[in-house]
Amino acid sequence: KSGFITIIGRPNVGKSTFLNQVIGQKIAIMSDKPQTTRNKIQGVLTQKDAQFIFIDTPGIHKPKHKLGDFMVNVAEQTLNEVDIVMFMINAVEGYGRGDQYILDRLQNVKKPVMLIINKIDQVHPDELLPIIDLYKDKYDFEEIIPISAKEGNNVSHLLNVLKDKL
Numbered sequence: 001k002s003g004f005i006t007i008i009g010r011p012n013v014g015k016s017t018f019l020n021q022v023i024g025q026k027i028a029i030m031s032d033k034p035q036t037t038r039n040k041i042q043g044v045l046t047q048k049d050a051q052f053i054f055i056d057t058p059g060i061h062k063p064k065h066k067l068g069d070f071m072v073n074v075a076e077q078t079l080n081e082v083d084i085v086m087f088m089i090n091a092v093e094g095y096g097r098g099d100q101y102i103l104d105r106l107q108n109v110k111k112p113v114m115l116i117i118n119k120i121d122q123v124h125p126d127e128l129l130p131i132i133d134l135y136k137d138k139y140d141f142e143e144i145i146p147i148s149a150k151e152g153n154n155v156s157h158l159l160n161v162l163k164d165k166l
């Protein structure tokens with residue numbers, strides 16, 4: 001089994017941290033500054049029965065300038081080139097306008113879209129339910145999976161679910 005998985009989401013939700021967590025090397029550049037990832041970065045995870053090719057993208061956001069425009073296009077193009085889309089949000093900040101902008105972009109995507117709620121190490125478990133309910137109303141996600149990319153919580157479960165869908 002093998003397939004391409006894109007990781008999209010607004011800047012700073014933890015996309016590059018996730019890639020580094022699963023690949024185990026600092027290949028994607030992580031930073032507190034939004035837009036550190038200027039282009040697509042691929043990371044390949046090979047297990048005995050599956051190969052995941054992850055694509056870390058620049059955060060999708062409403063472009064304010066030419067470079068921003070280019071980076072948003074890079075992220076949007078990948079939507080049509082992959083087998084699975086991971087839409088990552090951040091449990092700390094919850095839902096925002098930036099997320100709605102991305103949800104609008106996902107409406108025409110024919111691929112399975114999984115909602116990944118990251119940074120659960122920073123919130124109380126009770127805070128997750130309202131976020132899940134809100135997003136369920138907005139999009140028919142294939143799966144909704146809370147993780148901590150930084151600490152690794154629930155990441156192996158996510159990989160198992162991804163594997164089932166490859």
Ligand code: GDP
Pocket residue numbers: 009010011012013014015016017018029030031032034035036037059118119120121122147148149150151
């Ligand atoms: P990206 O812009 O979506 O690629 O986000 P980054 O991976 O660069 O992460 C942005 C910031 O969030 C960095 O300071 C990360 O250390 C932090 N971060 C990412 N994932 C987690 C997480 O699961 N928990 C916590 N506490 N911080 C995280």
Ligand code: MG
Pocket residue numbers: 015016017028029030036037056057058059
């Ligand atoms: Mg990044």
